[in-house]
Amino acid sequence: MVSAPLLEVFCSVQGEGPFLGARQVFIRFAGCNLACDYCDTPTGETPHCKVERTPGTGEFTLVANPVSTELASELARSYGKVHSLALTGGEPLLYAEFIKALDAGVPLYLESNMTLPEKAREVKRRVAFVSGDFKIREVLHGVRKSYEELREATIACFKVLKSSRERYTFCKIVLPSRFDAEEVLANVEAVMEYINMVVLQPVWQDAPPPEEILSLQERLLDVVETRIIPQTHKILGMR
Numbered sequence: 001m002v003s004a005p006l007l008e009v010f011c012s013v014q015g016e017g018p019f020l021g022a023r024q025v026f027i028r029f030a031g032c033n034l035a036c037d038y039c040d041t042p043t044g045e046t047p048h049c050k051v052e053r054t055p056g057t058g059e060f061t062l063v064a065n066p067v068s069t070e071l072a073s074e075l076a077r078s079y080g081k082v083h084s085l086a087l088t089g090g091e092p093l094l095y096a097e098f099i100k101a102l103d104a105g106v107p108l109y110l111e112s113n114m115t116l117p118e119k120a121r122e123v124k125r126r127v128a129f130v131s132g133d134f135k136i137r138e139v140l141h142g143v144r145k146s147y148e149e150l151r152e153a154t155i156a157c158f159k160v161l162k163s164s165r166e167r168y169t170f171c172k173i174v175l176p177s178r179f180d181a182e183e184v185l186a187n188v189e190a191v192m193e194y195i196n197m198v199v200l201q202p203v204w205q206d207a208p209p210p211e212e213i214l215s216l217q218e219r220l221l222d223v224v225e226t227r228i229i230p231q232t233h234k235i236l237g238m239r
């Protein structure tokens, strides 16, 4: 039996990227291999997984961790009509075995920090949508690997999970108030042949000045379709 520590299972709408508004089940994994400045995912012990049975109520039941793929699949199926099952975190790729064993009856939508290419290889035939981060240097502190190592791992990850007839892959770049536009451009050029689109996502309550985001978008549009899309679920007060 395959199991994993989960933080929560709930049904809501996708609040980021080109699938904005799509109704999804979310499985949020505990644990991550990075430590981004803006991270809002709790760390530490996770004895229980919170399950919101009725979407939007904020009322949870608790399920003991680790949760089996059988139970996670059953919970995911219980919400009815959804576009896909979003695997989020934390870092879902830490649990590649779990992802492979899921049987939720809907396409899998992976939200990943794209730094674990070997794990990506294990799940690449299972995921239909990839929301892949390309972390910028300015948001990473307290990580053992150098930025150059993480950058190479990210490029390798995008190559493994590249867009295809079976998979839609986009690159999400979270922008804090200060960033190096040249480095962002170089990062996008390194993955542009593997993706359908770039999404620039300003950090909630620490966004760059509008003219800087628009200037970056203009430059990236020479390379690949690029959209500026904030986190809309926070505006709506949704999870």
Ligand code: SF4
Pocket (backbone or CB within 6 Å): 032, 033, 034, 035, 036, 038, 039, 040, 041, 089, 090, 091, 113
């Ligand atoms: S990759 Fe995601 S979960 Fe991991 S530290 Fe960064 S924001 Fe948090």
